[in-house]
Amino acid sequence: MHRSLAxxxxxxxxxxVVVVFWIVAVVVMGSLGSxxxxxxxxxxxxxxxxxxxxxxxxxxxxxxxxxxxxxxVIVYERVGGLTEADSAKAAADAKAxxxxxxxxxxxxxxxxxxxxxxxxxxxxxxxxxLQTYVPLDLGSDGWEAATPVVEDMRDTAADGADGMTTHVxxxxxNAADSAEAFAGIDTTLLLATVIxxxxxxxxxxxxxxxxxLPVISAGVALTSAxxxxxxxxxxxxxxxxxxxxxxxTVLVFGAGTDYALLLVARYREExxxxxxRHEAMAEALHRAGPAIIASxxxxxxxMLCLLAATMNSTQGLGPVAAIGVAVGLLAMVxxxxxxxxxxxxxxxxxxxxxxxxxxxxxxxxxxRVGTVIARRPRFVWIGTTLVLGAMSLGVFGLGATGLTAxxxxxxxxxxxxGDTVIADHFESNAAAPVVIITSPDxxxxxxxxxxxxxxxxxxxxxxxxxxxxxxxxxxxSAPDSDAAFTAVKNLRxxxxxxxxxxxxxxxxxxxxxxxxxxxxDNLVVIPLILVVVFLILAVLLRAVVAPLLLIATVVLSxxxxxxxSAVVFQYVFGVNAADSSFPLFVFVFLVALGxxxxxxxxxxxxxxxxxxxxxxxxxxxxxxxxxxxxxxxxVLAGTFAxxxxxxxTFLAQLGFAVAFGVLLDTIVVRSVxxxxxxxxxxxxxxxxxxxxxxxxxxxxxxxxxxEATPVVS
Numbered sequence: 189m190h191r192s193l194a195x196x197x198x199x200x201x202x203x204x205v206v207v208v209f210w211i212v213a214v215v216v217m218g219s220l221g222s223x224x225x226x227x228x229x230x231x232x233x234x235x236x237x238x239x240x241x242x243x244x245x246x247x248x249x250x251x252x253x254x255x256x257x258x259x260x261v262i263v264y265e266r267v268g269g270l271t272e273a274d275s276a277k278a279a280a281d282a283k284a285x286x287x288x289x290x291x292x293x294x295x296x297x298x299x300x301x302x303x304x305x306x307x308x309x310x311x312x313x314x315x316x317x318l319q320t321y322v323p324l325d326l327g328s329d330g331w332e333a334a335t336p337v338v339e340d341m342r343d344t345a346a347d348g349a350d351g352m353t354t355h356v357x358x359x360x361x362n363a364a365d366s367a368e369a370f371a372g373i374d375t376t377l378l379l380a381t382v383i384x385x386x387x388x389x390x391x392x393x394x395x396x397x398x399x400x401l402p403v404i405s406a407g408v409a410l411t412s413a414x415x416x417x418x419x420x421x422x423x424x425x426x427x428x429x430x431x432x433x434x435x436x437t438v439l440v441f442g443a444g445t446d447y448a449l450l451l452v453a454r455y456r457e458e459x460x461x462x463x464x465r466h467e468a469m470a471e472a473l474h475r476a477g478p479a480i481i482a483s484x485x486x487x488x489x490x491m492l493c494l495l496a497a498t499m500n501s502t503q504g505l506g507p508v509a510a511i512g513v514a515v516g517l518l519a520m521v522x523x524x525x526x527x528x529x530x531x532x533x534x535x536x537x538x539x540x541x542x543x544x545x546x547x548x549x550x551x552x553x554x555x556r557v558g559t560v561i562a563r564r565p566r567f568v569w570i571g572t573t574l575v576l577g578a579m580s581l582g583v584f585g586l587g588a589t590g591l592t593a594x595x596x597x598x599x600x601x602x603x604x605x606g607d608t609v610i611a612d613h614f615e616s617n618a619a620a621p622v623v624i625i626t627s628p629d630x631x632x633x634x635x636x637x638x639x640x641x642x643x644x645x646x647x648x649x650x651x652x653x654x655x656x657x658x659x660x661x662x663x664x665s666a667p668d669s670d671a672a673f674t675a676v677k678n679l680r681x682x683x684x685x686x687x688x689x690x691x692x693x694x695x696x697x698x699x700x701x702x703x704x705x706x707x708x709d710n711l712v713v714i715p716l717i718l719v720v721v722f723l724i725l726a727v728l729l730r731a732v733v734a735p736l737l738l739i740a741t742v743v744l745s746x747x748x749x750x751x752x753s754a755v756v757f758q759y760v761f762g763v764n765a766a767d768s769s770f771p772l773f774v775f776v777f778l779v780a781l782g783x784x785x786x787x788x789x790x791x792x793x794x795x796x797x798x799x800x801x802x803x804x805x806x807x808x809x810x811x812x813x814x815x816x817x818x819x820x821x822x823v824l825a826g827t828f829a830x831x832x833x834x835x836x837t838f839l840a841q842l843g844f845a846v847a848f849g850v851l852l853d854t855i856v857v858r859s860v861x862x863x864x865x866x867x868x869x870x871x872x873x874x875x876x877x878x879x880x881x882x883x884x885x886x887x888x889x890x891x892x893x894x895e896a897t898p899v900v901s
Contacts, residue, residue: 193477198469203526210523214408217415224414227421228428237498240701241680245693248625252651252658254325257303259621260285260338261358262345263609264309264318274352278309278318284344285322288337300337301325310614317613324360335371338364342602357606359620359695362593365601369835370430377437380833382407384826385445392449392819398535401527402448402520409519410440413512420507427504434831434839435505436512442827443487443781444516446820447480448524450788453816455528459541469529477521478728479791483784484517486724490780493717497709499702502769554814554859558807561864569864572856576744582751585758588766590703591837592668595763598835611666615645620667620695622679624659626650630687631657637682643675667696676700706768714775718743721783729790730877737865737873738786745857746778749849756848757841767838774842778849781824785817785858793866797879806866814859821854 196202236243262285264270264278286306301324308320322341326333338356345354355361382403389399413436420426454476458468491513494506533540561568594604622644626634631650638647638661647661661679665671676697683690718739725735750771758764792813797805828850831843866873874880 193473195470197473197522198466198525198529200466203529206522206526207530210408210412210519213412217412219415220418221411221414224418224421224428224433227418228430228433236500236698236701237705238500239498240698240705241691242693242697242701245623245625245691245697248656248691249623249658249693251653251656253323254301254303257323257325258334258359258363260322260324260341260356260360261606261610262308262320262322262341263355263357263606263613264345264349264352265316265354265609265613266352267316269315270311270318270352273350275309275311275318277348277352278320281345282306282308282320282322285320285341288322288324288341300333312613313615314613317609319610319614321358322360326360326363334360334363335367338603353609355602355606355609357603357610361603361606365597365603368601369597370434376833377434377830378410380830381438381441381827384830385441385823388819388823388826389445392822393452393536394539395536397537398452401524401531401535402445402452405448405519405524405527406441406444406516408523409444409516410437410512412519413440413515416511416515417508420511426507427500428508429501429504431501431839432505432508434834436508438827438830439509439777440512440516442824443484443513443784444520445823445827446781446784447484447517447520449816449820449823450480450813451476451520451524452528453813455525456536456541457812459533459536460543463543465529465532469525473521473525475795479787480521481517482724482728482791483787484513486721486783486787487513487780489720489724490717490776490783493713493720494776496716497713497772498705499709499769502706502709502713502772552811552815554818555807555811557814557859558810558863561860562803562807562867565864565867569861569868572861572864573744576748576852576857576861580744580747580751582754583747584754585764586750586754586766586771587764588768588770590668590699590768591763591765592666595765596837598761598837598840607666615664621660621662622676622692622694622696624661624679624683624690624692626657626659626683626687626690627655628652628657630690631659633686634683634690635659637686638679641675641679641682643671644679663696668699672696673700673703703768706772709769710772713772717776717779721779725783725786725790728787729794729874731874731880733869733875733880734790734873737869738783738790738862741857741861741865742779742782742786742853745782745849745853746775749778749845749852750774752848753841753845756844761837761841763837763841766841770838770841770845774845774849777828777842777846778853781846782850782853782857785821785854786862788817788820789813789858789862794874794879797874802870802873802879803867806863809866810859810863817854817858821850825850 197206236246262281264274266274286302288300288302302322303325304323306320306322309318310320311318324337326337338360342354342356345356385403385406386399389402390396393399417426417428417436421428451472455469455472458471459465462468462471488510491506491510494502497503497506528535593607594600597604624634624638628650631652635647635650638644638659643664644661645664647659650657650659663672663675665675673696676692677700680692683692721742722735722739725738726732729735757766789809793805793809796808799805800808825847828843829847831839834840871880871882
């Protein structure tokens, strides 16, 4: 950061201007941010790629059926055979469900409509189950309205069942279970995240009060970011859903606290060199500011790379995360410095840094680690690389092709139990019908093609509306199974052979298109992020070799994290699968955030190398930043691990993979592997920059690895 800007942030009177600015910002943006859930879009269209066939079918379906219609399938089961009383109860329940038409639900008391005929109860061939199909139009509140309606249906079905088990499955049942899983996500995540951050900061700072300032700054940043995102979602069409909103909380606190740790560590160093705390903070901002800004800028640009994705939900996460990090950066380089200067040195109590006192990092743990690495750096980096490579082998068992409805939840909610009963007792599955939109002229032929398509049964008679005809059909297998995906692919081929402009949609088609779009996004977005990160590192470090090697270490760390995660998912989580977007999300967070630690370390190494040589600079850089990088990694890992508190497999898996990857990155890759590479390659690490040039006046002329010893910076 330019010295004049640093002085302005922490000046004797300008610090108060900074604090007043943020007070006004948090008051204004806080009132807007509290409304963020009102503009969340959790409908299928907010997740799907706009060009997908299922998305086009969903849009065309509006002429025949509300896009907010989700079928609820009520199933009754009695092992050994249903009785006449069971059948009578199910019939009475069907009449009660038809009477739901016109009731209200959801935060806006939206009227719930029974959008079509209630079908059933239909008996299974084995006589042990019944199913009743109820199409529910939940209105604009979507899955938020599903929970109260479905819970009422579950109570109705269970009341007086007398030993017969009942469930409400289908898309409406699953929507209600998802809404319940996401209920209170913001509050739960915020509370858990704050607790984790406070505990780690108490351990890091060993001060009963210092932790409060980074937490306050992060809270102000989160509130302000939510207000900005609300405005963009309301007025600029930004897509925000419950998932991205939850990740925003974790990201702002995790990344923001990382930046706070780096700044506070450098401020504490400067307090030992300066009598006046304003001068100490100005110097700390001047020295650490560029690394913090570059780190945050890398994360912001990395997140914005998600705009190249085809999945709407992934596209939406990019700007949401970028805004959160950008606002977090602004708070940490303005509000936090102002607060630290205002409260003075006593905030570090009981270990107040006094002018002239020795810098403890020069003889700390990471200084000793650096000395050990310096003895045989080539052995260290080769051995570490081989170990990480072996850990990466587990990635071949990851199976990131999508989660079934049963695998999506940690536990077995009622909707999943209902779908299991349907699959066990009924050949055709009405819980998630296939939808065909075609031309009236070819509708009859298309229906015949659907009737003869493998895995598809019971196509309805075409309903014509304007230029389109509407047909529904059932699948003979579970709607989220590989067999169902194959059936949809076959159906599309058969239907397109009759009418190339026909559209095949429905829940299974949506999941199929999501899987294929996520695979495409992995191939496009991941290389794009690597290019962006390389360019930033090349400009920041004024080198080519160092950025290439740093990128390689990040990719290796990513592979190792995925490999270990695959093993943990299978043997600990009990799920041998992952969401199709899982690799991309993990990559984005590990690379975009993990590169922070590269920047923290390497900018300090370069700063010291210009003074004492590359090898000595590598050891000084490690001893000076090793502690803060480890602490930052603990904070970020802890905040992402909080995602595991939610009953959703995807977020739990994401939380574990990112948390483990961050710890691996900070403790092993950044501090050991990169330091060993620095020591082994020496000046060649900085080719073609000035630091790579030998000769008279060079800071590393004639230096040798074994002569590199830690020096107090």
